[in-house]
Amino acid sequence: MPQFPRSWKGEMTITIPVFEATGYQRALVTRQSARSLVTRLADAVARSDTEIQLDFKGIEAVTPSFMDELLETIDESLKGASIGTKTRFVVVIKNPPTRLSTKFSAIGKGRGYDISLTGDDGWLMTRSN
Amino acid sequence: MLIELPQRFVNASNFRVRDVSNDPRRSDFSDEELIIDARHIEFIRPAAVLWCLVYPLLALVHGRSCRFLVPENAGVCVYMRSLGMFDILQQAGAGVDTRGIGRSRPDPQLIVSLTVLNSQRDVDELANSALESLSESHLGSANTHPFVSEIFAEIALNAVEHSQSPVGAIGFIQFYEFAEGRRFVCGVADGGIGIRQSLERNSALRERIFYDWDAIELATRERISGTGSPTRGIGLYGVAEDMRSPGHQLIIHSGIGVMHINEDLRTAARRTTLFPGTLAYASIPT
Numbered sequence: 448m449p450q451f452p453r454s455w456k457g458e459m460t461i462t463i464p465v466f467e468a469t470g471y472q473r474a475l476v477t478r479q480s481a482r483s484l485v486t487r488l489a490d491a492v493a494r495s496d497t498e499i500q501l502d503f504k505g506i507e508a509v510t511p512s513f514m515d516e517l518l519e520t521i522d523e524s525l526k527g528a529s530i531g532t533k534t535r536f537v538v539v540i541k542n543p544p545t546r547l548s549t550k551f552s553a554i555g556k557g558r559g560y561d562i563s564l565t566g567d568d569g570w571l572m573t574r575s576n
Numbered sequence: 577m578l579i580e581l582p583q584r585f586v587n588a589s590n591f592r593v594r595d596v597s598n599d600p601r602r603s604d605f606s607d608e609e610l611i612i613d614a615r616h617i618e619f620i621r622p623a624a625v626l627w628c629l630v631y632p633l634l635a636l637v638h639g640r641s642c643r644f645l646v647p648e649n650a651g652v653c654v655y656m657r658s659l660g661m662f663d664i665l666q667q668a669g670a671g672v673d674t675r676g677i678g679r680s681r682p683d684p685q686l687i688v689s690l691t692v693l694n695s696q697r698d699v700d701e702l703a704n705s706a707l708e709s710l711s712e713s714h715l716g717s718a719n720t721h722p723f724v725s726e727i728f729a730e731i732a733l734n735a736v737e738h739s740q741s742p743v744g745a746i747g748f749i750q751f752y753e754f755a756e757g758r759r760f761v762c763g764v765a766d767g768g769i770g771i772r773q774s775l776e777r778n779s780a781l782r783e784r785i786f787y788d789w790d791a792i793e794l795a796t797r798e799r800i801s802g803t804g805s806p807t808r809g810i811g812l813y814g815v816a817e818d819m820r821s822p823g824h825q826l827i828i829h830s831g832i833g834v835m836h837i838n839e840d841l842r843t844a845a846r847r848t849t850l851f852p853g854t855l856a857y858a859s860i861p862t
Contacts, residue, residue, distance in 0.1 A: 511814035
């Protein structure tokens with residue numbers, strides 16, 4: 448079940464526990480693994496039109512391919528919810544399994560997201576347009 | 577057709593060009609029985625083991641018969657067997673005389689023995705089991721383990737997704753204690769079309785690629801992909817970026833091109849001897 452904690456802006460938001468939602472895999476590797484989140488993401492975006500949180504607690508490794516497809520799936524969810532990708536929408540990555548390196552920044556940029564660090568070492572992804 | 581392997585065999589670049597210029601991917605590859613003579617090997621590294629698998633597997637898949645003459649050096653033989661190399665060759669139909677080669681105890685430094693991968697699902701499962709094996713091995717620094725799994729997974733994904741290899745992709749992960757320090761090494765090789773032909777499927781790239789070494793350089797840049805999709809081509813770029821850190825090294829050998837990527841930003845690809853497909857080999861300090 449989705450949880451409803453306070454967001455980084457202090458608003459109610461929806462958190463998807465990615466470890467559970469992807470079948471308890473410690474390494475998220477393939478684009479298909481990201482695709483397995485499509486229903487949860489669509490549901491979360493439909494409930495919250497400004498922000499969602501993805502909690503990676505329990506996950507130890509992610510590939511660029513997984514992250515790239517995850518952003519693609521989020522964008523599809525935004526379009527599906529008629530929010531579109533031009534609206535200011537925020538994705539928060541809680542407990543990221545890896546540091547925010549240039550490759551992940553490049554992945555975000557390629558998909559139209561700026562990625563910065565939050566105070567608790569999470570990643571804040573905002574659309575750059 | 578006889579190919580004699582070098583006494584000290586680190587990778588396919590150790591061959592003289594004329595020794596291995598006959599490409600087993602081509603339909604006009606020699607009709608004769610292929611004999612790979614490894615009897616005089618005294619030293620071998622994993623990248624060379626991958627050549628020892630891909631070359632004969634391609635000959636076999638194209639209907640040629642093949643014999644692999646195992647090393648006379650017992651230590652090298654046991655090492656090759658512990659990696660799982662002889663089992664893969666024998667299962668594919670190659671003649672390998674393994675009489676008298678003892679089955680050593682499982683090598684505690686071998687994290688993932690040579691494994692054939694045919695799909696993204698295979699890579700997914702192996703990357704997860706590798707992460708578990710790395711944790712259980714207590715080898716190297718624990719915070720390196722997820723990174724090793726990520727790098728292995730990304731290069732393996734590239735192989736199964738883009739290579740069109742008739743022999744699949746073959747990967748391994750091993751821990752080594754080199755004179756210069758402790759390292760994890762992981763490699764994946766395939767017998768597919770190579771990076772150049774893969775990128776040439778994208779018409780926008782075709783006029784920028786003249787040689788295998790051009791293709792390798794291009795493939796390590798951001799958002800370069802044979803699919804033509806502007807959102808793809810992030811995997812190999814990401815691996816290359818990671819390998820530009822101090823002490824790290826990535827070798828990509830595809831066709832007759834090879835590129836060594838490390839912290840030196842001026843690295844450039846160059847011509848070398850043929851690898852019939854693509855090999856990616858990462859060395860990660862721990």
